[in-house]
Amino acid sequence: MELITIILSGILIGSAVYMMLSKSVIRIIIGTALLSHGVHLMLLTMGQLKRGNIPVLDEEVSNYSDPLPQALILTAIVIAFALTAYILVLALRSYRELGTDDVEQMKGVPHDD
């Protein structure tokens, strides 16, 4: 089971890299969303996947599952969600302001000389 999720997160991160290497702003943003999905899946896998065990330590229970990765992922998901929302709004604003969604044309800093 761990092997499958690790391969899946590898596929997600690979496709994220592919998307982020394109020129369009929206494709790049989708790439970052995919990247965060892959990373979160990796984080979940790292705490070991177990089914049917309770997440608390008790005297009768010898085999318990780890509640921490879920808690960490929740935090990380919220953060990724906020960032994606912000960057989408920024993409809209810069499309209106700059009239382009091509990152090749977004060369910001003026060069002296």
Place this chain on the structure above:
Amino acid sequence: MTTNILPLLPIMIPFFAGIIMLFIGRRPLAHRVIATISSLLIIISAVWLVVLVYQNGTIATFLGNWAPPFGISVVIDMAAALLLLTTAIITLFTVIYSFQSIGIEREKFYYYVMVMFMISGVNGAFSTGDIFNMFVFFEVFLLASYVLITLGGTKIQLQEGFKYILVNMISSNFFVLGLAYLYSVTGSLNMADIHAKLEGFEGNYSIMTLVAVVFLFVFATKAGVFPLYFWLPGSYYAPPMPALVLFGALLTKVGIYAIARTYSLFFIDNVEFTHQMLLLLALATIIMGSIGALSYADMKRIIIYNILIAVGIILVGVSMMDEAGMLGAFYYLIHDMIIKAALFMLVGFLIYRTGETNAERLGGLIKIHPVTGWMFFIATLSLAGVPPFPGFYGKLFIVQSTFTNDNYIAGIIVLVSSLVVLYSVVRIFISAFWGEDMDFSRLKPVKSDKLIFASFAMVIVSIAFGLAADALYPLFEMAAQSFYDPASYSNYLPEVE
């Protein structure tokens, strides 16, 4: 083992100040008052913390009263306390500086709110004792910095802000990935606990070298270390000057602090590889920063590349990881935060006054602004580390440490970089303040008393720090100890049966 509120104050005061400002709406004057008062309160609480830590040693607070390795802890050792104090001082003067320079439109659109949230995140990253919380606080201040870099929505801000956000989002994702590896290896997130576990471990933890590389990738991106500094000169060029003061003085330093913390606590298994890699990257950063600082005439760019040089010098000290190296790195870190803020403020004043960023188009300003000119000169000397200014002590210890560790090349590069720094900034001084008089009718009639007050205050803080360096030595020794002797950091953990 109680929840002591004091260590949380530097995080909570700016956070609540930001929330109050959000609720009172678009009232710039009220925002200014609240921002100033809350910065003063942070200074008071930070001084209090420094005194308490000096008297009693490391202060730790356990949120929700969970026993230490579990739950979230806020740990303030002397290093964190000094960084909090420096951050607070810089915040106060940057807020005062912003009154006349940021523009009323940005003030209406919650500029001070974002400054306060950013300070909250920076203070949190300095004082947390939990590696996942460090990630969360990184995101808090990064999110505020995304807003600060794009606030105002000019073309250059949108273009460079987009790249800045993208780079930081990717590196933050890798931070989570590194955390995942670290958690699966050690099964803990408390930094002191991870250190205790790794130190007592007999076997081979070679996977920690991989984690070290992932963490270095992340923090090097945030701090602007050699191959990953590519975004920094462009993105830092975009925001208005007060935001740049905060970015240049604080954000890269949080990355350095994180590198120092993780490299002293976690990556003790394969020091020959990890710390040697850090040293090489730091030296490359110094060289690239020097090339950049020498090759432009644009004042903003020169000082932005000076950030890179400072990052490199501090990391040379960190990578030595002995007493002198850490002491030097810490002196230089605090010194650089103060003097970068001062220098950015002074250059910002020149830019606001003249409307020019190119130093070669200025000249003869010493006739109109004699005091500012000489303050700029003092700031230049201080930046380059001429004694008795504080940069000297930091460099002295770093170079001493490189020589005792037989890294003569590293020491020589650090020494030569001082000359480069001095030359690159004195060039601004010479061409802007001396030389042929520029057309003084082009000068803009800006209201500048608060700009001048804030920048002079920062220079004076720097001079005072230099003169008091001897008296402050015990504090810095304590601060450096938790890095070169990490066991002293983790002794707040109770003995686990």
